[in-house]
Amino acid sequence: MTEILDCLIIGGGPAGLTAAIYLARFHLRVTVVDAGASRAGLIPCSRNVPGFPDGVSGPELLHRMRRQAEAYGAHIERGRVDRVGGGERYFTAEYDDAAVAAKTVLLATGVTNRRPEMPAEIHHAALHAGRLRYCPVCDGFEVTDQRVAVIGSGDHGVREAAFLRAYTADVTLIANADRHDLDSVQRQQLESIGVAVVDGPVANFRLTEAGLAFDCAEGSVCFDAVYPALGSDVHSALAAALKADLTAEGCIKVDAHQRTSQPGLFAAGDVVIGLDQISHACGEAGVAATTIRNDLAADRPLLRSPKRRASP
Numbered sequence: 133m134t135e136i137l138d139c140l141i142i143g144g145g146p147a148g149l150t151a152a153i154y155l156a157r158f159h160l161r162v163t164v165v166d167a168g169a170s171r172a173g174l175i176p177c178s179r180n181v182p183g184f185p186d187g188v189s190g191p192e193l194l195h196r197m198r199r200q201a202e203a204y205g206a207h208i209e210r211g212r213v214d215r216v217g218g219g220e221r222y223f224t225a226e227y228d229d230a231a232v233a234a235k236t237v238l239l240a241t242g243v244t245n246r247r248p249e250m251p252a253e254i255h256h257a258a259l260h261a262g263r264l265r266y267c268p269v270c271d272g273f274e275v276t277d278q279r280v281a282v283i284g285s286g287d288h289g290v291r292e293a294a295f296l297r298a299y300t301a302d303v304t305l306i307a308n309a310d311r312h313d314l315d316s317v318q319r320q321q322l323e324s325i326g327v328a329v330v331d332g333p334v335a336n337f338r339l340t341e342a343g344l345a346f347d348c349a350e351g352s353v354c355f356d357a358v359y360p361a362l363g364s365d366v367h368s369a370l371a372a373a374l375k376a377d378l379t380a381e382g383c384i385k386v387d388a389h390q391r392t393s394q395p396g397l398f399a400a401g402d403v404v405i406g407l408d409q410i411s412h413a414c415g416e417a418g419v420a421a422t423t424i425r426n427d428l429a430a431d432r433p434l435l436r437s438p439k440r441r442a443s444p
Contacts, residue, residue, distance in 0.1 A: 136222055136233045137161045139424055142213050142370065143240035145170030147401025147413035149197035151238050154421035156204035159436065160428070163234075164201070165227050167212040170194060171242055171402070172410060176260045180270055181410055193410075216370050223396065236424050239384060239392075239399040240417065241367035243408070248283055248308065248360050250337040250346075258337070258358075263344040265359050268292060269409060272299045275357045279343070281306055283334055284361030285313045292361040293327045304355070306348050307332035308362060368403055379405050390420035398424060 139155050141148045144166025155162040175190030184193075198208055211227035216237060223237045245266050247255060258264035265271055272295070279302045282293045289312075293305040305312075305322060311331050314322075322329055331349035338345050345354040366382040377385040377393040383405035390398045400416035402408045428434065 135161065136235060137163055138234070138428060139163075139236045139238055139421075140165065140223065140225055140232055140234035141238045141240060142216070142225070143170070143242060143367075143401070143403075144168070144198070144208060145172050145194070145240060145242055145401060145413065146197065146410045147242075147417040148238070148240035149194065149201050150414040150417035151240065151400060151421040151424075152201040152206040152208070153197070153204065154418055155424065156201055156206040158421070158425045159205075159434070160425065162205075163207040163209060163232060165209050165211050165213050165225070165232075168210060169242075169244070171245065171266075174259060175270075176262065178270060178410065179274070213370065216374060218374050218394065218397070235428060236396045236398065238390075238417075238420055238424065239368075239371055239397070239403055240401045240413075241370065242402045243364040243366045245360065245364050246362040248334055248337070248362070254337050254339055258339050258344050261339065263339060263355075263357060265357055267408070268295050268299075268359060269407070272296060275299055278302070278356035279354075280304070281353070281355040281358045282361050283308050283332075283358060285309070287318075288363060289361045290314070290318050290322060292359060293322065294325060296359065297325050297327060301326060304328040304330055304353075306330045306334060306353075308360075309333055366403060371397070371399065371403075381405060388419075389423040390416055391423065396427075 138160035139162045141164040144164050148164055152164050172190040177187040177189055179187040213225050213227040215226045217224045222233050222235050224233050276299045280296055280300050281304045283306050285307045289305050293303050297303050309332055334346050334348050336347045343354045343356045344358045368382050368384050371384045374394050384399040384403050386399050386404050390400050398420045400420045401413040
């Protein structure tokens, strides 16, 4: 550890990279440690990111954001942070064979979608063909008037099926397990809006010219688009180890300025409960970065040294 960073950002998705851009432009010392597993990297084409009227792929967007952050002096390193320790003066973090120290830490570690059981190669191909989708808010427009299946049950499955019903009249809610976990009120709600309900389990996925096909209680079925509504796993273990407050769902609790319950520890993006959208993650990151800058300045004024002039 040759220097103490002003901020260590853990996670190189849209939230982490936006914060890096802001902090670097504040002339602060910032390093991003990225495990390379951002959900944004799985997006074949997003058409609701402002400024990209023809859409942009997740990998391309992340590439542009990394290039922008590095252009202003942010350091981006590949690695997975295994431990963060908190001290009186600064935090320490370990990843791979490296260690860093920082005055503040921003957790932008995100979440991971739970997938239906299918071979990885079929999952990848279906995702990039637009047959398998995980975010109705992001791309519900793209399935307008298509045959759509939602794999899930309970409150989550019902909410997702009802949301998608605004885009198409052909929505089917299919249980991932043998039978649905639905009460009479939920079944009545689905029936009233014209959502078909089919028991599972789902199995034997295959990608065809007609769509994504699989087996369920009704035999072999095929849909233009399939949305898994199986929940997600929140990557908040580092926050928990630092005794930061979490929600019942495991998300990191923050105040209006993205501060956690632990001084100097911040969080932004999908790891914080809220709208899981790129635009929302970037907004939270901008708030977090500005708060980090102002908190550091309150502790010790941030003063730019006079520029040295070359000798004649």
